[in-house]
Amino acid sequence: xxxxDVAIIALIAMSLVVYVGEPLVRRxxxxxxxxxxxxxxxxxLLQKEMLYVAIRDLDFDFQTGKVDQKDYAELRQxxxxxxVQILRQLDxxxxxxxxxxxxxxxxxxxRQRRAPTANDTGREMCASCRTSLEPGANFCPSCGxxxxxxx
Amino acid sequence: MSDIGGTAxxxxxxxxxxAGVIAxxxxxxxxxEMVRSAERATYGVFGLxxxxxxxxxxxxxxxxxxxxxxxxxxxxxxxTFYVIAALWGxxxxxxxxxxxxxxxxxxxxxxxxxxxxxxxxxxxxxxxxTTTLLFLTxxxxxxxxxxxxxxxxxDGQGLNPLLQNPLMxxxxxxxxxxxxxxxxxxxxxxxxxASGRLDTQWIRSIRRWTLIAWLFLSVGVLLGGQWAYVExxxxxxxxxxxxxxxxxxxxxxxxxxxxxxxxxxxxxMLKVWNMVLVIxxxxxxxxxxxxxxxxxxxxxHAFAKSSLGPYFLLYLAGTLIIAVTLLVKRLPQLRxxxxxxxxxxxxxxxxxxxxxxxxxxxxxxxGTMFPIISExxxxxKISVAAPFFNQVNIPLGLGLLFLSGVCPLIAWRKASARxxxxxxxxxxxxxxxxxxxLYTLGIRHVVALISFAICLFVCGTIVLExxxxxxxxxxxxxxxxxQAFVSLVRRNRRRYGGYIVHFGVVLIFVGITGSSxxxxxxxxVLHPGERALVGAFTMQYDHLTRVVESTHxxxxxxxxxxxxxxxxxxxxxxKRLYFAQNQPTTEVALRTSLFEDLYVIMAxxxxxxxATFKVFVNPxxxxxxxxxxxxxxxxxxxxxxxxxxxxPAHQPTTRQVEMSxxxxxxx
Numbered sequence: 001x002x003x004x005d006v007a008i009i010a011l012i013a014m015s016l017v018v019y020v021g022e023p024l025v026r027r028x029x030x031x032x033x034x035x036x037x038x039x040x041x042x043x044x045l046l047q048k049e050m051l052y053v054a055i056r057d058l059d060f061d062f063q064t065g066k067v068d069q070k071d072y073a074e075l076r077q078x079x080x081x082x083x084v085q086i087l088r089q090l091d092x093x094x095x096x097x098x099x100x101x102x103x104x105x106x107x108x109x110x111r112q113r114r115a116p117t118a119n120d121t122g123r124e125m126c127a128s129c130r131t132s133l134e135p136g137a138n139f140c141p142s143c144g145x146x147x148x149x150x151x
Numbered sequence: 152m153s154d155i156g157g158t159a160x161x162x163x164x165x166x167x168x169x170a171g172v173i174a175x176x177x178x179x180x181x182x183x184e185m186v187r188s189a190e191r192a193t194y195g196v197f198g199l200x201x202x203x204x205x206x207x208x209x210x211x212x213x214x215x216x217x218x219x220x221x222x223x224x225x226x227x228x229x230x231t232f233y234v235i236a237a238l239w240g241x242x243x244x245x246x247x248x249x250x251x252x253x254x255x256x257x258x259x260x261x262x263x264x265x266x267x268x269x270x271x272x273x274x275x276x277x278x279x280x281t282t283t284l285l286f287l288t289x290x291x292x293x294x295x296x297x298x299x300x301x302x303x304x305x306d307g308q309g310l311n312p313l314l315q316n317p318l319m320x321x322x323x324x325x326x327x328x329x330x331x332x333x334x335x336x337x338x339x340x341x342x343x344x345a346s347g348r349l350d351t352q353w354i355r356s357i358r359r360w361t362l363i364a365w366l367f368l369s370v371g372v373l374l375g376g377q378w379a380y381v382e383x384x385x386x387x388x389x390x391x392x393x394x395x396x397x398x399x400x401x402x403x404x405x406x407x408x409x410x411x412x413x414x415x416x417x418x419x420m421l422k423v424w425n426m427v428l429v430i431x432x433x434x435x436x437x438x439x440x441x442x443x444x445x446x447x448x449x450x451x452h453a454f455a456k457s458s459l460g461p462y463f464l465l466y467l468a469g470t471l472i473i474a475v476t477l478l479v480k481r482l483p484q485l486r487x488x489x490x491x492x493x494x495x496x497x498x499x500x501x502x503x504x505x506x507x508x509x510x511x512x513x514x515x516x517x518g519t520m521f522p523i524i525s526e527x528x529x530x531x532k533i534s535v536a537a538p539f540f541n542q543v544n545i546p547l548g549l550g551l552l553f554l555s556g557v558c559p560l561i562a563w564r565k566a567s568a569r570x571x572x573x574x575x576x577x578x579x580x581x582x583x584x585x586x587x588x589l590y591t592l593g594i595r596h597v598v599a600l601i602s603f604a605i606c607l608f609v610c611g612t613i614v615l616e617x618x619x620x621x622x623x624x625x626x627x628x629x630x631x632x633x634q635a636f637v638s639l640v641r642r643n644r645r646r647y648g649g650y651i652v653h654f655g656v657v658l659i660f661v662g663i664t665g666s667s668x669x670x671x672x673x674x675x676v677l678h679p680g681e682r683a684l685v686g687a688f689t690m691q692y693d694h695l696t697r698v699v700e701s702t703h704x705x706x707x708x709x710x711x712x713x714x715x716x717x718x719x720x721x722x723x724x725x726k727r728l729y730f731a732q733n734q735p736t737t738e739v740a741l742r743t744s745l746f747e748d749l750y751v752i753m754a755x756x757x758x759x760x761x762a763t764f765k766v767f768v769n770p771x772x773x774x775x776x777x778x779x780x781x782x783x784x785x786x787x788x789x790x791x792x793x794x795x796x797x798x799p800a801h802q803p804t805t806r807q808v809e810m811s812x813x814x815x816x817x818x
Binding site: 001005008009012013016019020021022023024026042043046047050053054057058060061063064065066067068071075 | 152154155158159162166169184185187188191192194195198199202350351352416417418419488560561562563565567569570573574616619620622623626627
């Protein structure tokens, strides 16, 4: 082993010790290693998300003809009932959070309706300013609202 | 430099012990700074092992034959490309690569989650570091790659000629990336079990990790098949060799996990089962390494024989005991949130899929282990050959393929008979009609016909899924068919990426079916100038030449291939003799096309230049490799990060929701 080898090895050892030991000495975040969030709330949020996904899947299965109208209505109602229950429970745990959830839910609904709507003449119109649109337009010529969703 | 490498490994050994211990201590005492220190030690281990890797690479490139490893796997005459590949061409080097990949995965997993899963992470670190320690122990104690020779040889022995193939350069790292990758999901499973945080959150963190590991393993297995095909020269790509099986078994359980995890995410069911699959996949990866490394089983991969067996077995036993104990302890918390709503639903079809996959796994395991078990019990080594595996796995495999067509057409939760009829009508009709056409064209092999029929059915369902999805998207948001299609895939990358993977699997099944049911094998003895007819190919043996290269001497036959009187190509099968190892090898000559491969090996030749050729016509082999590429593409789509993250599961701030609301309306 040459002197340079020894020097390099010593350097590696020292930097390793300093690097690994530093958090112990500095004790930056010595705050107790507690549970993040509240277990109950997190569980509820998770269930809520699961239900949202389930509703979305069910809708898609219905749109692609995999579920009967009757089954669809029944299952959807069932899921919605469960979702309402979860939201109520969340409400009880944390009213502010429940408000957030309501906003989120509304956003979800909005997103589902973001597609341009049709007016009486059958032509598409802008969902934001209700200007009549050219077929296949990507933006509203009046207010600039994006019409086609890329996702 | 080699001293630095060896010392770095020793430091890594200490750092790994430290990281594991301090992480557990930090979890126990609830001291965050200890966990932070453990995280840094994990990065440190990666840095140190990287130093060892660089040192080894340096030793190889500078032909430092003082090192036993360098002398045994490389030589001065070898091209630089293979000198680098020699890093994983031998036992110690491949263990070092394995360790390095594990250290890299560990560091990445820890870094990715440094602000998340704070309760899980100490256990994750401890688990990852324990695995790292297994390899470090073996490298430092039993198989030190930096061990020096008492006398420095003038030249090395060189790499095993069979390994001097471009595929062999990428196959092992791929396979290792797969094997090693399963350590991360396992560590998270143990973390969840140990910390009691058993909600679905941890499953989400490892979903992508599992997919990445699965992708590498799939590619690794296929590349291994391709290597066997072009290098070993027995005409096939898969022989149910123990080492092939070793890589196939974790692939099966990982595939099962990737499917059943969806049920846990969607319905909170199968929690215990998913745990079992994660543990099993990891255990099988380690077991696979054990099979490859211990020399317990003779195989085409008998490149590495060593005394490592006991280490692996001890570790495996310890890991399984700990994992199962934790699992049993947490059983009450792992109860399902829901129950199946209907027997005819996608959920239940996923259950069948799992049963088939695990069934195949057990069959493969039994076939692989039977020789060892019979030797231990009765003292006679009975080898289990391909017919056993084929007999068991062909029906199971076809059943699985059929399910991959059925599942997507069944709705989540519940499906009615009318819907099933409606959804299955087109794919069934398509499959029936084309299969009838194939029958009239002369395909009478029953299993092949069944397989092709199922392949067609699955293709039909995949096309139908894309078609209906696109139509539904178009109805919802308008736009052109192309836009709707792109938006469909983008909205649910996992689902449609998954379908593309299924399509890749179909291509692989087509290839396997064609090449196993319709393989032609023929031995021909020819004098120079003579011709022979193999299948539709006419093969003319022109002459034999001798060429001397730096590492070997080669005898090359020239064959002119024509079909129906038209010239196709010229093939050059070779016999080589490598000087360093004094080992003869056979180089395959191959003409690949979409419908069939012409595969020629020169079995032998006489001084009169009369040569014996073994000729195979393997139909549809190319489809297998194409299927592999399609699988990579599909997995890539499924892995690709979503543009908009999911609704955060942790308490979202009002501001966040507002922001997403504005984004939502402005999009």
